[in-house]
Amino acid sequence: MxxxxxxxxxxxxxxxxxxxxxxxxxxxxxxxxxxxxxxxxxxxxxxxxxxxxxxxxxxxxxxxxxxxxxxxxxxxxxxxxxxxxxxxxxxxxxxxxxxxxxxxxxxxxxxxxxxxxxxxxxxxxxxxxxxxxxxxxxxxxxxxxxxxxxxxxxxxxxxxxxxxxxxxxxxxxxxxxxxxxxxxxxxxxxxxxxxxxxxxxxxxxxxxxxxxxxxxxxxxxxxxxxxxxxxxxxxxxxxxxxxxxxxxxxxxxxxxxxxxxxxxxxxxxxxxxxxxxxxxxxxxxxxxxxxxxxxxxxxxxxxxxxxxxxxxxxxxxxxxxxxxxxxxxxxxxxxxxxxxxxxxxxxxxxxxxxxxxxxxxxxxAQEDNEVLLKAIGEVLTETSKEDARERLEVTIGSAAAGSAPASRGTCQYYPCHFEGQDCTFCFCPFYACEDERTGGKWIVGSSGNKVWSCENCTYIHQSRSSRQILDILMEEGDTEDNIKKAWNLVIKPLL
Incomplete structure (x- = not known):
């Protein structure tokens, strides 16, 4: 043909x-x-x-x-x-x-x-x-x-x-x-x-x-x-x-x-x-x-x-x-x-x-540049929270399956707070708690907008606290409800 x-x-x-x-x-x-x-x-x-x-x-x-x-x-x-x-x-x-x-x-x-x-x-x-x-x-x-x-x-x-x-x-x-x-x-x-x-x-x-x-x-x-x-x-x-x-x-x-x-x-x-x-x-x-x-x-x-x-x-x-x-x-x-x-x-x-x-x-012009920088800050914050929530679900799922918690040996940022810290939670499930008693505080970020800084808060990386929080998050029920429960039972008494 x-x-x-x-x-x-x-x-x-x-x-x-x-x-x-x-x-x-x-x-x-x-x-x-x-x-x-x-x-x-x-x-x-x-x-x-x-x-x-x-x-x-x-x-x-x-x-x-x-x-x-x-x-x-x-x-x-x-x-x-x-x-x-x-x-x-x-x-x-x-x-x-x-x-x-x-x-x-x-x-x-x-x-x-x-x-x-x-x-x-x-x-x-x-x-x-x-x-x-x-x-x-x-x-x-x-x-x-x-x-x-x-x-x-x-x-x-x-x-x-x-x-x-x-x-x-x-x-x-x-x-x-x-x-x-x-x-x-x-x-x-x-x-x-x-x-x-x-x-x-x-x-x-x-x-x-x-x-x-x-x-x-x-x-x-x-x-x-x-x-x-x-x-x-x-x-x-x-x-x-x-x-x-x-x-x-x-x-x-x-x-x-x-x-x-x-x-x-x-x-x-x-x-x-x-x-x-x-x-x-x-x-x-x-x-x-x-x-x-x-x-x-x-x-x-x-x-x-x-x-x-x-x-x-x-x-x-x-x-x-x-x-x-x-x-x-x-x-x-x-x-x-x-x-x-x-x-x-x-x-x-x-x-x-x-x-x-x-x-x-x-x-x-500078006015437009400023609002773009603010929008970049918002996008990074929102995306970080979404990414952190996904990692939190992975952490909970891995623990429920009997897997070992996250290893600090594979993290390029270790130690982000102190030597020997517990790295079960890379991102705090309570972020942003907005409670300055933890050592956290509001700062002006590099993009010009306010950001909650956890630099001086170490509660989530204490081994005993981390284990207690993970146990509560693994309980049946809504994740948000379990996060509030973990805050009230584990973190709040320490403040």
Whole structure:
């Protein structure tokens, strides 16, 4: 029987659905009743807020009215005003002839790759990188080789000559580290020597240090394409417009191949006005934004770093990568639990080959950062209680089955109170008793909210008390009732 031909080619059939920018819809739905008040830390948008809300420097109603008259006609596919505005905004001697217009950074990256890659080509990317880099490279039949950032920039000549494209983000995504122009420019020259195209995704460089852009290097190099976002820098993701920067020769080729009319009338008029703001890259809006990001990034790193299990990584951008390897829950669980409270952060599993160890948190104004820290504290407390209850049930069940109580020899935290302590109960069944006669007390936790501390209470780790409590908890009846009984009969007389 003759095999039927597939509708899609093999590359397209292997592409996973894209959840670009934030979280899947089912995770957003966890916000439930709080959805209207959800604070989104999962994006990389400017925390200053939309340019149209900043000191009334742009007349939004007037711009919308001006674009309304254009709805009944096709846009001028040359987008000359937009391209002139983009060139003027970046500076560096650029003109409209160096600008590729597009609806977003993903469209422009995909355009460049479609014009460059053939089946079997090699694409070098840093690890970790946005999943779109793998997705679009694979769509055109290329093989992606991920390398640690320092190894990528020091790749030997043999590897560079084999690669068709090098694709990286600067600042890095999700890590947030910025590669200096001094370090990146020699690498770009090496790529050109080997006729390897270097694509630099500068989506958030305006919010980091725009002086480190590679845009000024395109005049003497046909093997560099710089991609810029308008959505991230100006917090206007609802307007679809972005641009690429390259030599005149390369721009002509890419403009011949790009989709026509990809920027609609509203986005064209509004984003052109945005790029024409007074001061350009050094406008008061962006200067104030960078100062806000610097101060709040340092504050957030300091505060998050004091929460046990959270290891924020150094960042030069408006977002922070946090390592959760020492936390008792993975990135997916933390993300879901925070979403249920109305706070969205980015689970980075798709950046790290499904490893659930990292989250990315966008920098916000201090008021928002404070409520996020409080929500993290609440999630950790609630999850600890749930986990402790499960362990308590295991302890009771093991004792009922005749098994030995928990061994302190396997605990990395022993002794958490004193040498020779009884470790039958890792977590106190009476927590939080709120009785300061035990030696416990309320303290301000690292996340900023109040936490009941048992550091100076040792009753649960006395062997005689522990055995008496366990005997009572093993009795028939409701566990909560047995806990109250154990408190009254064992602990209360000792206070």
């Amino acid at each position: 003759e095999k039927k031909r597939a509708v899609l080619n093999d590359n397209a059939s292997m592409i996973a659905q894209c959840h670009h920018g934030t979280l899947p819809d089912e995770l957003r739905a966890k916000a439930g009743p709080q959805k209207a008040n959800t604070i989104d830390f999962s994006t990389r948008l400017n925390p200053m807020g939309s340019i149209f809300q900043y000191k009334n420097i742009l007349d939004l109603p007037g711009l919308i009215n001006a674009s309304r008259n254009l709805i009944g006609q096709y846009p001028d596919n040359r987008y000359l005003e937009f391209r002139n505005a983009a060139a003027g905004f970046v500076g560096k001697g650029l003109t409209a002839s160096n600008i590729i217009p597009g609806s977003g950074i993903c469209e422009i990256i995909r355009l460049v790759l479609s014009c460059t890659l053939e089946k079997g080509d090699i694409v070098l990317i840093p690890f970790p990188s946005p999943p779109e880099y793998n997705r679009y490279s694979g769509l055109f039949g290329a093989r992606v080789i991920p390398l640690p950032p320092h190894e990528l920039l020091q790749a030997d000549d043999d590897l560079l000559s084999c690669a068709r494209v090098v694709l990286l983000s600067n600042p890095g995504n999700p890590g947030g580290r910025l590669i200096s122009r001094k370090e990146l420019r020699p690498f770009a020259e090496r790529c050109a020597e080997h006729r390897t195209l270097l694509i630099v995704d500068e989506s958030c460089i305006e919010l980091s240090d725009p002086s480190q852009t590679l845009a000024g290097h395109i005049f003497a190099n046909d093997f560099v394409v710089v991609v810029r976002s308008i959505a991230h820098a100006f917090a206007i993701p609802g307007l679809n417009a972005a641009y690429g920067i390259a030599s005149e020769k390369m721009v002509q080729l890419f403009n011949n191949a790009r989709l026509p009319w990809s920027i609609g009338a509203f986005s064209d008029v509004l984003c052109t006005a945005v790029l024409n703001i007074e001061g350009g890259i050094n406008s008061s809006y962006l200067e104030d934004s960078r100062e806000l990001i610097r101060s709040q990034r340092n504050y957030l790193i300091s505060r998050i770093g004091r929460i046990y299990g959270f290891s924020p990584q150094p960042s030069d951008a408006n977002y922070i990568l946090v390592d959760l390897k020492d936390l008792f829950m993975d990135s997916q669980t933390l993300t879901g639990n925070l979403a249920s409270k109305g706070f969205l952060i980015k689970d980075c599993s798709n950046f790290f080959q499904a490893e659930k160890q990292f989250v990315r948190i966008g920098v916000h």
